[in-house]
Amino acid sequence: MKDRGQSTLPTDVYLSFVSSLYGNRQTLFVGMISHVVTFAFVYAKTADPFFLACAFAIVLVWSTRAYGMRRFDRVDQSKLDNEGIRYWENWYNTGAVGTTLILGTASGYSLLISRDSFAELACISVTLATMVSVVGRNCGSRRAVDYMTFCACFPMVVGFLGLQDFYHAVLALLILPFSLTTRMMANGVRRFLEQAALATRDMKTIADRFDAALNNMAHGLLMLDADHRILVANRRACELLQLGDKERLKDCHLDVVLRYGVRSTFLNAEQSKTLLQKLDELLKGERSRALVQVTDDFYLEFTASQRENGGAVLIFEDVTARMRAENKILHMIRYNSLTGLPNRAYFADLVQQALAERKRPGTVGFVVLDVDDFKHVNDMKGHVMGDRVLCMVAERIRKVAGDRALVGHLMGDEFILFFANENNRKDLEERMRRLHQQVQGSYEIAGSTFRVSLSAGGVLCESDQFRMEDMQIKADLALFETKLRAKGGFTTFEEEMDARYVERQKLKTDLREAVANNELSVAYQPMFQPDGLRIECCEALARWTHPERGPVPPTVFIQIAEEMGIVSDITRRIIDRACADCATWAEHMGVSVNLSVQDLRNSDIVGVVMDALLKSGLKPSRLHLEVTESCLMEEPVKVQAVLEELRARGITIAIDDFGTGYSSLSYLDALPLDVIKIDRSFVRNISEDARRFKLLRGTVNLSRELGLRIVVEGVETREQLALINKYNCADLIQGYVFAAPMSTSAILDLTQALARKAGGAGAKTGRHVA
Numbered sequence: 001m002k003d004r005g006q007s008t009l010p011t012d013v014y015l016s017f018v019s020s021l022y023g024n025r026q027t028l029f030v031g032m033i034s035h036v037v038t039f040a041f042v043y044a045k046t047a048d049p050f051f052l053a054c055a056f057a058i059v060l061v062w063s064t065r066a067y068g069m070r071r072f073d074r075v076d077q078s079k080l081d082n083e084g085i086r087y088w089e090n091w092y093n094t095g096a097v098g099t100t101l102i103l104g105t106a107s108g109y110s111l112l113i114s115r116d117s118f119a120e121l122a123c124i125s126v127t128l129a130t131m132v133s134v135v136g137r138n139c140g141s142r143r144a145v146d147y148m149t150f151c152a153c154f155p156m157v158v159g160f161l162g163l164q165d166f167y168h169a170v171l172a173l174l175i176l177p178f179s180l181t182t183r184m185m186a187n188g189v190r191r192f193l194e195q196a197a198l199a200t201r202d203m204k205t206i207a208d209r210f211d212a213a214l215n216n217m218a219h220g221l222l223m224l225d226a227d228h229r230i231l232v233a234n235r236r237a238c239e240l241l242q243l244g245d246k247e248r249l250k251d252c253h254l255d256v257v258l259r260y261g262v263r264s265t266f267l268n269a270e271q272s273k274t275l276l277q278k279l280d281e282l283l284k285g286e287r288s289r290a291l292v293q294v295t296d297d298f299y300l301e302f303t304a305s306q307r308e309n310g311g312a313v314l315i316f317e318d319v320t321a322r323m324r325a326e327n328k329i330l331h332m333i334r335y336n337s338l339t340g341l342p343n344r345a346y347f348a349d350l351v352q353q354a355l356a357e358r359k360r361p362g363t364v365g366f367v368v369l370d371v372d373d374f375k376h377v378n379d380m381k382g383h384v385m386g387d388r389v390l391c392m393v394a395e396r397i398r399k400v401a402g403d404r405a406l407v408g409h410l411m412g413d414e415f416i417l418f419f420a421n422e423n424n425r426k427d428l429e430e431r432m433r434r435l436h437q438q439v440q441g442s443y444e445i446a447g448s449t450f451r452v453s454l455s456a457g458g459v460l461c462e463s464d465q466f467r468m469e470d471m472q473i474k475a476d477l478a479l480f481e482t483k484l485r486a487k488g489g490f491t492t493f494e495e496e497m498d499a500r501y502v503e504r505q506k507l508k509t510d511l512r513e514a515v516a517n518n519e520l521s522v523a524y525q526p527m528f529q530p531d532g533l534r535i536e537c538c539e540a541l542a543r544w545t546h547p548e549r550g551p552v553p554p555t556v557f558i559q560i561a562e563e564m565g566i567v568s569d570i571t572r573r574i575i576d577r578a579c580a581d582c583a584t585w586a587e588h589m590g591v592s593v594n595l596s597v598q599d600l601r602n603s604d605i606v607g608v609v610m611d612a613l614l615k616s617g618l619k620p621s622r623l624h625l626e627v628t629e630s631c632l633m634e635e636p637v638k639v640q641a642v643l644e645e646l647r648a649r650g651i652t653i654a655i656d657d658f659g660t661g662y663s664s665l666s667y668l669d670a671l672p673l674d675v676i677k678i679d680r681s682f683v684r685n686i687s688e689d690a691r692r693f694k695l696l697r698g699t700v701n702l703s704r705e706l707g708l709r710i711v712v713e714g715v716e717t718r719e720q721l722a723l724i725n726k727y728n729c730a731d732l733i734q735g736y737v738f739a740a741p742m743s744t745s746a747i748l749d750l751t752q753a754l755a756r757k758a759g760g761a762g763a764k765t766g767r768h769v770a
Helices: 011-021 025-046 049-074 082-114 117-136 142-162 166-215 235-241 254-263 269-283 320-334 344-357 374-381 383-404 425-439 468-485 495-516 554-564 567-582 597-601 605-616 629-633 636-648 664-670 690-705 718-726 744-757
Strands: 220-224 230-233 289-295 298-306 312-318 363-371 406-411 414-419 441-445 448-452 454-462 490-492 521-528 535-546 550-552 590-594 623-628 652-658 675-678 709-713 732-734
Touching: 011 082, 011 166, 025 049, 025 082, 025 117, 049 082, 082 117, 082 142, 117 142, 117 166, 142 166, 166 235, 220 235, 235 312, 254 269, 269 289, 269 298, 269 312, 298 320, 320 344, 344 406, 344 414, 363 383, 363 425, 363 468, 374 383, 374 448, 383 406, 383 414, 383 425, 383 441, 383 448, 425 454, 425 490, 454 468, 468 490, 468 495, 495 535, 495 554, 495 567, 521 567, 521 744, 535 554, 535 567, 535 732, 535 744, 550 554, 554 567, 567 590, 567 597, 567 605, 567 623, 590 652, 597 629, 597 636, 605 623, 605 636, 623 629, 623 636, 629 636, 629 652, 636 652, 675 690, 690 709
Parallel strands: 454 490, 535 590, 590 623, 623 652, 652 675, 675 709, 709 732
Antiparallel strands: 220 230, 220 312, 289 298, 298 312, 363 414, 363 454, 406 414, 441 448, 521 535, 521 732, 535 550
């Protein structure tokens, strides 16, 4: 390897070589004593003062070198540059060369001048002995090696040659290879040390970088040997495991470290055992990662990579934030955000878990709960208040159910319960009776009182036959039966309900086909003037004759259509047919069509109506549109906007079945109404019930004060008609007392008959009758 100059070495390596020159000072002192003693004995033998002078010179040089070394000790070596280091190298070399020069000169002097055999042997011996230090102590400086070798050997060569003897001349020549060999050995040692120093420096640089990288990792790292002893641990590992100084972990067995964690209360014994088991599986390659919950709110995730020598590298990180986020997301997925109860999907998982934990088959119960008329709360008080009511209801259900049942929030105002241990139907009904008793009642929220009732339907089955979807269908059927009978109760599923459900599903399929194939027909029930001699309007009524069942009541198929979301399709067909038929009637006659809640939710209803009028050529004033009070409660602001737009286009707006809903009178002034149709419940028994008749008259008078026309529905007897006419309670009469619903052709025949009965006054030719 090519010898590098001292100045070409990195500063820190150069400094280490020069510092080595100033070390091991005891050898200098021992050497100085040896030199002085040698010169003293030579002086005693020869009485030559030159040797005494050499002894004093050795002491002087040693003192100077000792002083320089003390000065070097006081220097801040970290601030030395190459020039400063070279200064101290030269200072050392001066002393070393001075000592060697004295010894070499003494050897040459003893050969040429003294010519004493003892002096020659002593001086040459001590000089050659000093050459050992050139290789061992002074190899750190190339210049020191060169100068000291020259100063020691050259005077001896001169001395041997000065004797002018062949044999001494040979000795002089032999000194040359000795000096060269010494120099080569010293330089070889220096090169070796130089390589080692540079390699050490590079290794330290790499180690520092490695250490910096390890200790600045966000992950903890443990490097293990084949026996699972810790070879390397970074700072983050100690922080995460709370294990103190990383240096203390070296050569510690992994399980010992974890037991220390137990003693420091970082891990309990069970957690330590679980962690060791998971890490063992990880190190064996049986799993790719191991997630450990260290405390309630602290998670570590471990991964491992195998090393060729059988060891492994464990890397772990704090995943608490990730687990919090995952747990939050999982909670959002599993639980209803409003009530905090399990949603349907997670409820199903909990039920399956409860079933799996049963030791033997048995009877289980499943219940669906519905808050009655909850939409009325939202409409009257707003959704925020409605949400608070739902939360309070959910909390009561949860408290009442306790540990005896699983409680879930299905959707909206529906809740579900699962009873894992039920004996029979009577027990389930008794549970629900107690639940109704404690949950139903008054709720006080923000100064408002809400009366809450619950309708419920339940089903019992054997645990090994439980299927969530099937049980929910059956419980829903039982709930439907509850609502049909009386809200606020509980019904247990019976197989007949299933049969009715199947029939209802088939009826839905048939109805969808009937609507798609335009198989529904329209019947018209006339609205007469009170004397019964003139028809002013006819209400269009949808009719469906099933090919197998025969006529299906409108109360049945209209409700089904609303459930299916196809009632607007029926409305569109009825409006088209009614407008087309009315266009063939007398000019004074109009036609009335009922709009459903779903129709009014859709602003397209305005376009549907105007298209029907355009296609039929019917004047807008001849079309009446009827809405019920329940329609008005569904999104009242939007409904009012739709009705105002229709009325602005000349269409007559009527409220149907007036008196059967909530706060009936409040709508009369607020909505764009022209006609009020009083429900048949006001007319029933008015001949026998004076109070009912007074209520009818009061409603009529109030409506007329508001400028509304009055249509009384459901008039069936002559007595009812006479009483209504006597007190002028109606502008129009609709009911079986005059006519039942009929076809459009029958309407034409009836109007012609009425015209003839009236003496033909105002009759027109063709199909139109005045």
